[in-house]
Amino acid sequence: MTDKIPVIIDCDPGHDDAMALVLAFANQKLDIRAVTVTGGNQTLAKTLRNAKNVLHCLGKQPLVAAGADKPLCRDLQVAPNVHGETGLDGTNLAEAPWSEVKESAWELTHRLIEESEKPITLITLGPLTNIAILLSAYPKIRRRIKRISLMGGSVLAGGNWTSAAEFNIVVDPEAADIVFTSGIPITMCGLDVTHKAMILPPELAELKQHGGRASKLVSELVDFYWIFHSNQGFAGAPLHDPCAVAALAAPELFTMRDMHIDIETRGTYTTGMTLADHRMWTKAPPNASVCLDLNRPAFIRLLIDACKSYG
Ligand code: RIB
Ligand code: CA
Numbered sequence: 001m002t003d004k005i006p007v008i009i010d011c012d013p014g015h016d017d018a019m020a021l022v023l024a025f026a027n028q029k030l031d032i033r034a035v036t037v038t039g040g041n042q043t044l045a046k047t048l049r050n051a052k053n054v055l056h057c058l059g060k061q062p063l064v065a066a067g068a069d070k071p072l073c074r075d076l077q078v079a080p081n082v083h084g085e086t087g088l089d090g091t092n093l094a095e096a097p098w099s100e101v102k103e104s105a106w107e108l109t110h111r112l113i114e115e116s117e118k119p120i121t122l123i124t125l126g127p128l129t130n131i132a133i134l135l136s137a138y139p140k141i142r143r144r145i146k147r148i149s150l151m152g153g154s155v156l157a158g159g160n161w162t163s164a165a166e167f168n169i170v171v172d173p174e175a176a177d178i179v180f181t182s183g184i185p186i187t188m189c190g191l192d193v194t195h196k197a198m199i200l201p202p203e204l205a206e207l208k209q210h211g212g213r214a215s216k217l218v219s220e221l222v223d224f225y226w227i228f229h230s231n232q233g234f235a236g237a238p239l240h241d242p243c244a245v246a247a248l249a250a251p252e253l254f255t256m257r258d259m260h261i262d263i264e265t266r267g268t269y270t271t272g273m274t275l276a277d278h279r280m281w282t283k284a285p286p287n288a289s290v291c292l293d294l295n296r297p298a299f300i301r302l303l304i305d306a307c308k309s310y311g
Contacts, residue, residue, distance in 0.1 A: 004028075004029060004030060004031035005029055005030055005031060005121055005248065005249075006031045006033055006116055006118060006119075006120045006121065007024070007030050007031065007032055007033065007120065007121045007122070007123050007248070008032075008033050008034045008035075008036060008109055008112060008113075008120055008121075008122055008123070009021070009024060009032060009034075009035050009036070009122075009123045009124075009125065009245075010035075010036045010037070010038060010067070010105065010109075010122065010123070010124045010125065010126065010130050010131060011035065011036075011037060011038070011047070011051060011124075011125040011126055011241070012037065012038050012039065012040025012041045012042070012047045012087075012125065012126030012127065013037075013041065013047050013050035013051050013054060013087060013088060014040065014041035014042070014047065014050070014083050014087060014088070014125070014126070014241070015082075015083055015088065015090075015221045015222075015224060015225040016125075016151075016221075016225065016239055016240045016241040016242065017041070017047075017050075017051075017125045017126065017241045018050065018054045018088060018091075018217070018218075018221055019218055019221055019222075019239055019241065019242050019303065020123075020125055020151075020241035020242045020244065020245045021035070021051070021054050021055065021058070022054075022058065022214050022217065022218055022303070022306055022307060022310075023242045023245045023246065023249075023302065023303050023306045024123070024245045024249075025055075025058055025060050026214075026305075026306035026307075026309045026310065027245070027249045027302075027306065029248075029249045029250075030245075030248070030249055032062055033062075033063070033112050033116070033120065034062055034063040034064070034065065034108055034109065034112055035051055035055065035062050035063070035064050035065075036064070036065045036066075036067050036105035036108065036109060036130055037051045037064065037065070037066050037067055037100075037105065038067045038068050038105065038126045038127055038129055038130050039068060039069045039070060039076045039078070039126075039127070039129075040076075040078070040079075040126035040127045040167075040168065040171055041078060041079045041082070041083045041087050041126070042078050042079070042080070042083060042085075042086070042087030043069065043076070043078060043087075044066060044067070044068070044069035045069075046086060046087040047087055047126075048064075048066045048100060049095075050086070050087050050088045050093075051064060052064055052096035052098070052099075052100065053088075053093040053094065053095060053096050054088070054093065054217070055096065056093070056094060056095075056096035056097070056098070057093050057094070057213060057214075057217055058213070058214060058217075058310060059310070061096075061098055063101055063108060063112075064100040064101065065100055065101050065103050065104060065105045065107070065108040065109075066100050066104065066105060067104060067105025067106065067129065067130035067133070068105070068127075068129035068130055068133065070129075071127060071129050071171055071172035071174070071175060072129060072132060072133075072172055072174045072175050073174055074171075074172065074174075076171070077161075077167075077170075077171050079161075079167060081228065082225070082228045083225075084224065088221075089224050090220050090221065090223055090224025090225075091217065091220045091221060091224070093217075105130040105133075105134075106130055106133045106134040106137055106138075109122075109130070109134050110134060110137070110138045110141055113141055113144045113145065114141075114144070116144070118146075119143075119144050119145060119146035120144065120145060120146060121145070121146045121147045121148070121149065121248060122145060122147075122148045122149070122150075123148075123149045123150075123244050123245055123248060124148060124149070124150040124151070124152070124168075124244065125150075125151050125168075125241040125244055126168055126171075127167075127168050127169075127171040127172040127175060127176075128150070128152070128168070128169075128172055128175040128176050128178075128179045129172045129175045131148065131175065131178075131179050132172070132174070132175035132176075132178040132179060133175075135178055135179070135182055136178065142182050142183060142184050145184050146185070147184065147185045147186070147187060147248075148179065148184055148185070148186050148187070149186075149187040149189070149244045149245070149247050149248040150168075150179075150186060150187070150188060150189065150244055151168060151189045151190075151194065151240050151241045151243060151244040152166055152168035152169045152176065152188065152189075152190060152274070153166050153168075153169045153176075153188055153190040153191070153261065153274030154166050154190040154191035154192050154274060155190060155192055155259065155261070155274065155276035155278075155290055155292075156192050156276075156292075157190065157191035157192045157195055158191070159191075159272070159273070160191060161272070162269070162271075162272065163269065164264075164267070164269060164270040164271075164272065164273040165264075165270070165271065165272030165273050165274075166190060166191055166272070166274070169263065169272045169273075169274055170271060170272025171272075173263055173264065173265045173271055173272045174265055176263045176272075176274075177263040177265055180261055180262070180263050180274075180287055180288065181287070183287075185289070186261075186287060186288040186289065187244075187247050187248065187251075187256070187288070187289050187291065188261065188274070188288040188289065188290045188291065189240070189243040189244045189247050189291045190274065190290065190291070191240075192290070192291065192292050192293075193243055193254065193291040193292060193293060193294050194238050194239065194240040194243050195234075195238050196238075196293065196294060196296055197238055197239045197240070197242070197243050197294055197296060197299055197300075198234060198235060198236030198237060198238050198239070198296065199222055199236050199237050199239055199300050199303070200235065200236040200300075201236070203236075203300050203304065204219060204222055204223075204237075206304060207219045207222075207304060207307055210304075210307065210308055212307065212308060212310055212311050213310055213311070214306070214307040214308075214309075214310035215304075215307040215308065215310075217307075218303070218307050222237050225237050239299075239300075239303070242299075242303055243291065243294070243299070246294075246299055246302055247291055249302075250298075250299075250302060253294050253295045253298050253299050253302075254291045254293070254294045254295075255291070255292050255293035255294070256289040256290060256291050256292065257289070257290050257292055258286035258288070258289050258290075259276045259277065259278075259286055259287075259288055259290045260276070260277040260282060260284035260285060260286050260287055260288075261274050261275065261276055261277075261287055261288045261290070262274075262275045262277070263275070276290065
């Protein structure tokens, strides 16, 4: 029995999802059992293709399953303004020669959790539709999910898709509500911490100088990703999704606070908001460990070392 953390990663690649996969598959603390995919940054067909091609580029071939092509009860919103028409613009990856499994994301996740010798941790990097379907279709599965480390929301930093809401939550707020009321322990990596998790030009230069396959991939991803973010006043490219991996693999790099989070699903201006109860006298039990700060240089070093480990 290894002391590695068994995980399943759900993602919507997406540039920062791809960087999160680079980090996760190089991390010695994680035992990645599968990668599942959802629509989000782009349509499911594109995010599925991107996930397989990134994994193939890294020389990895985990179980991959396709999940939801749209939110539970809303139309899908995609983000070509950030990730381009392919969802991974700026890269030119070879097509993975292998296919995803026939099972859906929730069927595969359910089977692997039931078969696992110990509870599994979920790392979610996109809208939470697949997880909501899993919890709804298999209500007892939640007792075998150790934790969900998710990229999503914010408690002080406002929104990035609307003035109040972060993309992963607002694309499917009903799914987020199911997850945040599930009782499963949550580590929430919201914009409060991911906006600080920037890779800066000298660090990017180190990756470019290294030139290995993962370093080249991440360099290309950051170069394209930077186009959108440099116009937003950032000093560097904020690496949202890798935070959800690092918060699980290296929690000592993060400052977290246990808070009660409610998901707004009906607000005229606030739909998708992750509303934190900041009242000192609140009786609302915490349902998330919210990441508020991080050791940025050490976090970026983790990613750079991960890139170099692929040779
Ligand atoms: O708001 C940032 C999040 O939305 C990231 O997960 C990014 O990949 C997009 O999915
Ligand atoms: Ca994502």
